[in-house]
Amino acid sequence: MTDNPTILAPGSTIGILGGGQLGRMLALSAARLGLKSHIYCPDTQSPAFDVTPFKTVAGYDDVEALKAFAAQVDVVTYEFENVPAATAEVLAGLKPLRPGANALAISQDRLAEKSFLSSKNIPVAPYRAVHGLDDLKAAIGELGLPAVLKSTRLGYDGKGQRVLRAPEDAEAAFAELKPHPLVLEGFVPFEKEISVVVARGLDGTVRAFDAAENVHRDHILFTSTVPGDIAPGVAKHAAMLAKVIVVALDYVGVLGVEFFVVGGERPSLLVNEIAPRVHNSGHWTEAVCLTDQFEQHIRAIAGWPLGDPQRMADVVMQNLIGDEVDQVPNGIDGDTQPHLYGKAESRPGRKMGHINKIVRG
Amino acid sequence: MTDNPTILAPGSTIGILGGGQLGRMLALSAARLGLKSHIYCPDTQSPAFDVTPFKTVAGYDDVEALKAFAAQVDVVTYEFENVPAATAEVLAGLKPLRPGANALAISQDRLAEKSFLSSKNIPVAPYRAVHGLDDLKAAIGELGLPAVLKSTRLGYDGKGQRVLRAPEDAEAAFAELKPHPLVLEGFVPFEKEISVVVARGLDGTVRAFDAAENVHRDHILFTSTVPGDIAPGVAKHAAMLAKVIVVALDYVGVLGVEFFVVGGERPSLLVNEIAPRVHNSGHWTEAVCLTDQFEQHIRAIAGWPLGDPQRMADVVMQNLIGDEVDQVPNGIDGDTQPHLYGKAESRPGRKMGHINKIVRG
Structure with a gap:
């Protein structure tokens, strides 16, 4: 579906993927604008469920539930960047998905993000893609130590990263962090x-x-x-x-x-x-x-x-x-x-x- | 029930009588404080129903519904002053009612309100209670014209009042305004x-x-x-x-x-x-x-x-x-x-x- 520039009328419904505090706060703000919110979240205990009567409890891979959700809302947004690409694709085919799928794809992959930013001349810390242990050793040689080895996906609040201080830290860190590929970031003072x-x-x-x-x-x-x-x-x-x-x-x-x-x-x-x-x-x-x-x-x-x-x-x-x-x-x-x-x-x-x-x- | 000075813990539920915009805005604010809201309103189309999953659709005189509502909330408040005294009494017997029943009793009766304010030396416009047409004629004599004849109950947004400009306006206005008694207020420039x-x-x-x-x-x-x-x-x-x-x-x-x-x-x-x-x-x-x-x-x-x-x-x-x-x-x-x-x-x-x-x- 093309995201045509439709303006939602008051009384329309915002579909929100994710029922945590960000979804909850979005729903509270939507209400002040006279808009309804429908929360989609697999977790039955979602905090956002307390601020609207409209909810779907289902997995993000439940295509039938996604379709039923899309049918009840006028636009879809999300409170977290790790919305699966397949979920985004289903929804974007039915209702405007804002922000769009490309923002999700870029921001949920550290390598894609750094590559995108670099391509727009936005400065980022020096980095190298790490597909295998050989890549990691080469990257350490180029960027020096200390450096930070990070997973490319699903990292937040310090999860999914290891600081490498000596060359011998590399092997264990590479084995621990999943999924591969990883990214090595040079130390930024x-x-x-x-x-x-x-x-x-x-x-x-x-x-x-x-x-x-x-x-x-x-x-x-x-x-x-x-x-x-x-x-x-x-x-x-x-x-x-x-x-x-x-x-x-x-x-x-x-x-x-x-x-x-x-x-x-x-x-x-x-x-x-x-x-x-x-x-x-x-x-x-x-x-x-x-x-x-x-x-x-x-x-x-x-x-x-x-x-x-x-x-x-x-x-x-x-x-x-x-x-x-x-x-x-x-x-x-x-x-x-x-x-x-x-x-x-x-x-x-x-x-x-x-x-x-x-x-x- | 004595209104003991209990402090509600986050996660508690506010019971709100009335599902209009004020109840809705109260519920939105309660949510930001980590409190739930349960809206009680006879109108199935209440705007406040869109901002919480907890609601009771029932009349204010439905004692069983009031009891069930009270059992699900930790404190009761209201968005309108015309809560029937019997409703307030049922609820106040089960859960803290805040503000209390006396505030309701005083503010839903213009005569009681003016009498209360006067007793505390709070200045109000000159007024007279009007039980019958004779009272009204006497009051006009004392307060002069123009003056405003008002019902004592259920008036808001200019409803339930008539401006008297000449003595001959009195009879029709007295007949039109209900329920009696009424109150005549002297003109305040x-x-x-x-x-x-x-x-x-x-x-x-x-x-x-x-x-x-x-x-x-x-x-x-x-x-x-x-x-x-x-x-x-x-x-x-x-x-x-x-x-x-x-x-x-x-x-x-x-x-x-x-x-x-x-x-x-x-x-x-x-x-x-x-x-x-x-x-x-x-x-x-x-x-x-x-x-x-x-x-x-x-x-x-x-x-x-x-x-x-x-x-x-x-x-x-x-x-x-x-x-x-x-x-x-x-x-x-x-x-x-x-x-x-x-x-x-x-x-x-x-x-x-x-x-x-x-x-x-």
Whole structure:
């Protein structure tokens, strides 16, 4: 099906693949725009099921369920980049899939992503494809050590990667990481990580939220600070690169772009990865932007004009991981906006919610 | 049941009487706090049914349905002040009802409301109870004309009232308005209408949002502007009066207070009416406050600490009545936040949504 530029009328239904917190927050934003949401997720305990009466519990490979889902919605989007290609193909043949299948294909494969970015002259860390152990040894010779060996698929929150510090680490790491091929990334002496959440509308309009400075803890995002300690020129450059990416992808929706800031007299930026969806490092937008990333994504995929991403206050977003969620409600300050995901059980490392705290001068 | 100061844990369920836009917006805010919502409404087409899987479709006089509803929720609140006393009594006997039954009893009867306010030295327009036509004639003699004859119950958006301009208007107006008794209000030469949305937590903390200047059109709220053209002393006085009211009611939740500003060298305030719920003139809080009126109400009734009502920007809220909703999505500016209520059918005079527009200096 050609993705014709249809604008969804209020009362239309957004189909969302994935029932986690991002799907839940998308559904809440859709509701504020007078749109219904239908959540598709195999997990019967999906948090997003609590915010809409419309759901399908089925596997992503269940073609009949996918067809029935498509028949009940007006556009399909997703909360995670690892939507199987076959699933995307079925759905895109029935209803507009936004963002499109090419954004999924590129972002769910590290090699494809780096290759795409490089082809658009977007700087990335030096890398080599690793199909076999010989490739890995050659890549170590070229990129030096330390370096990071990563799986090309399904990696998130630090999963699916090993730091190689000595040549003898190579064999075990290669054996442990699956599936092959892998990718070896050269060591980047970055000073900090920042991210930009950018949106592109169906009409081609592009708007970026302010850059956030991100701090990770145990490989999971801990805080996003806006404005962070980011030189204005660097923030501007990051926004420009993010815009180049969504235009190059002919993208519709919100996209998260993570950068390394490499220090020096003239700091430079490398793109670490892109995520074709709303992004954890954009949760601060909820508290201080007239249009937050969730509404912006819904506006884009509904064919509506994009909203104003301008920021009204300084803010720090902090994830609540595992039992950190227990500080809500009693441990939160008055000038803090908590957002809990409604997950029944808190487990170590599980994202249970986040808080946005206004920073007043 | 005694309303003991239990704090609801995340994952608890808020029971909401009424499935209109206010119930819907309350449910959306509850979700962001990790709370579930169960909507109770006799109307099968309730907009709030689209934002939660938990609903009861039954009459407010259906005691068995009320009991089953109470068994599935942890606290009960409502989106409209005309909850029947018998309904409130059944529910309050089973689960905490917040705000309490006394707030309902007072606010659903104009005479009780004016009598309560007067007893607390809160200024109101001069009024007289009208049980019979003789009362009305005597009241006209005392208050003069023009004056407004109002039903004591179930009036909203200008329904249930008649302006008396000449003594001969009295008889027809008295016959038309039901149920009796009625109330005659003396003419108040007010300059403008303002309102304050105030909250009181279970712990007794009181926080008020900034005063809004309200403009009505065809007896329905058209715009709320914050800050309006309101002298700082007047705004402060309005907030103080609103706080006195919630304390006097031993109130838990959000309460809307409408005022007339009577001009002169030292402008004075009269309370027009109070509403024991989130209020249309507080919808602006959604766009520019860290904690909006809906989250504030949920925090209060859940026994959570109140949030920060501070305003981050100047704003104008405009209701979308009837087919005005058709301007969404194409007629809205980028710096406008639309909020649609998901009503299937737009009818003249029906509130279909609102827009919040940021005013930049």
